[in-house]
Amino acid sequence: xxxxxxxxxxxxxxxxxxxxxxxxxxxxxxxxxxxxxxxxxxxxxxxxxxxxxxxxxxxxxxxxxxxxxxxxxxxxxxxxxxxxxxxxxxxxxxxxxxxxxxxxxxxxxxxxxxxxxxxxxxxxxxxxxxxxxxxxxxxxxxxxxxxxxxxxxxxxxxxxxxxxxxxxxxxxxxxxxxxxxxxxxxxxxxxxxxxxxxxxxxxxxxxxxxxxxxxxxxxxxxxxxxxxxxxxxxxxxxxxxxxxxxxxxxxxxxxxxxxxxxxxxxxxxxxxxxxxxxxxxxxxxxxxxxxxxxxxxxxxxxxxxxxxxxxxxxxxxxxxxxxxxxxxxxxxxxxx
Numbered sequence: 001x002x003x004x005x006x007x008x009x010x011x012x013x014x015x016x017x018x019x020x021x022x023x024x025x026x027x028x029x030x031x032x033x034x035x036x037x038x039x040x041x042x043x044x045x046x047x048x049x050x051x052x053x054x055x056x057x058x059x060x061x062x063x064x065x066x067x068x069x070x071x072x073x074x075x076x077x078x079x080x081x082x083x084x085x086x087x088x089x090x091x092x093x094x095x096x097x098x099x100x101x102x103x104x105x106x107x108x109x110x111x112x113x114x115x116x117x118x119x120x121x122x123x124x125x126x127x128x129x130x131x132x133x134x135x136x137x138x139x140x141x142x143x144x145x146x147x148x149x150x151x152x153x154x155x156x157x158x159x160x161x162x163x164x165x166x167x168x169x170x171x172x173x174x175x176x177x178x179x180x181x182x183x184x185x186x187x188x189x190x191x192x193x194x195x196x197x198x199x200x201x202x203x204x205x206x207x208x209x210x211x212x213x214x215x216x217x218x219x220x221x222x223x224x225x226x227x228x229x230x231x232x233x234x235x236x237x238x239x240x241x242x243x244x245x246x247x248x249x250x251x252x253x254x255x256x257x258x259x260x261x262x263x264x265x266x267x268x269x270x271x272x273x274x275x276x277x278x279x280x281x282x283x284x285x286x287x288x289x290x291x292x293x294x295x296x297x298x299x300x301x302x303x304x305x306x307x308x309x310x311x312x313x314x315x316x317x318x319x320x321x322x323x324x325x326x327x328x329x330x331x332x333x334x335x336x
Contacts, residue, residue, distance in 0.1 A: 007122045015118050016101060018042050019300045020094035022110040023077075023103035029077040031145040032057055035295045038077065039113060039138050046121040048136070054129060055151045059138040060159070063120055064130040071161035072119075074112035075142030075149065078105040097300055113138050143193075145292040148304045156302075163319050172331075174323045177312030179228050180260040182269055184306070185253045185288040186211060191245050192250040195206025201248035205240055207289065208252040210280040225262035228310065232259045253288070266307050 008015070021042075025035035031324055036059045043051050043061045050062040059076075081091045081104050089095050091104040100106075116136045124130060139149035153159050168175075188208045193201025224230040237255035242248070258269055270287055277285045292305040313320050 003126055004122050011118055017094055019101045020096055023094040023106060024092055026092055029141045031245040032077050032140045032295055035076050036145060042117055046117055056300045056302060057140045057296045058149055060152060063124060064129045064133045067159040068132040070132050072116045072166045073137045073139055073163045074109040074315040076113055076138040076164050077331060093270060098250045107169045127195050140296055145304055147250055147308045153304050158313050174327060176320045177228055178302055180308050180310040182258045182266055182307045183290050184256050187253045187286045187288055190250045193248045195246040198248050203250050204252040204319050205283045211282055211285060213307055214276045214280045228261045231261040260310055263309055270283055
């Protein structure tokens with residue numbers, strides 16, 4: 001452990017400069033080509049045995065050729081910056097000081113990518129590779145569609161690791177499970193009429209407003225799990241159709257982000273939504289299931305249902321216990 005830390009400090013400048021380059025490479029979902037090239041160059045410099053960019057654009061670095069397959073993953077896409085005026089620094093400057101590297105994706109999840117590449121270098125330097133093969137993956141489009149990238153790797157690249165470590169930021173805590181998620185839309189339809197005579201039409205937005213009100217109430221009564229916590233539901237976007245700005249709208253849709261906890265499924269979620277329609281008095285509303293079909297930066301389209309079930313590992317599982325042991329050793333060394 002001490003030798004690994006010594007090497008980490010020895011490579012500090014290289015690590016920081018790599019991190020800075022990762023942030024400078026803007027990589028919104030579906031636009032990750034530049035950052036993939038940055039990672040590829042660093043993997044070559046560090047000495048990975050094999051480096052591959054798959055059809056979707058994920059980068060996969062390999063070291064070793066042992067029996068057990070271990071994958072460590074970081075998604076390398078980011079969300080937008082939002083209002084740039086609220087940023088204290090240019091979100092793509094890659095500026096750094098003695099304590100921090102600044103910019104969009106610094107925490108989520110380019111630091112994970114940076115740590116994995118140099119962690120692999122340290123493992124190799126110390127000769128700690130045993131009977132396992134290590135895959136370091138930089139995955140694309142995760143912010144848009146959580147499970148798309150790894151579904152592609154499993155189904156198209158036929159890479160099925162024995163163990164996977166995800167480097168999402170956890171403040172160095174060990175997470176052995178995660179709530180699931182489903183995205184869908186709700187649609188209401190009405191009848192258009194001139195805005196000067198709204199009584200002649202049926203306003204689709206007014207119908208949707210009743211549903212939105214019931215969804216807000218639903219969020220307060222969703223079930224909770226002792227380990228994963230409570231499910232949530234959010235109206236995240238709203239859309240409408242209308243012949244003009246002075247007409248009664250005849251269609252309205254809302255986007256729903258529903259986080260699901262243990263014991264909840266797509267079927268239970270949709271049953272709750274149908275009950276919402278009943279409570280709102282809008283039983284002709286529709287649930288629209290969503291499929292992600294956006295092209296990756298390579299042009300590949302890999303249709304994926306926007307439903308990702310709950311997952312958990314038992315606390316006594318081998319990988320969880322191994323992670324706890326290593327984390328305890330690391331913290332003991334650094335706090336002593």
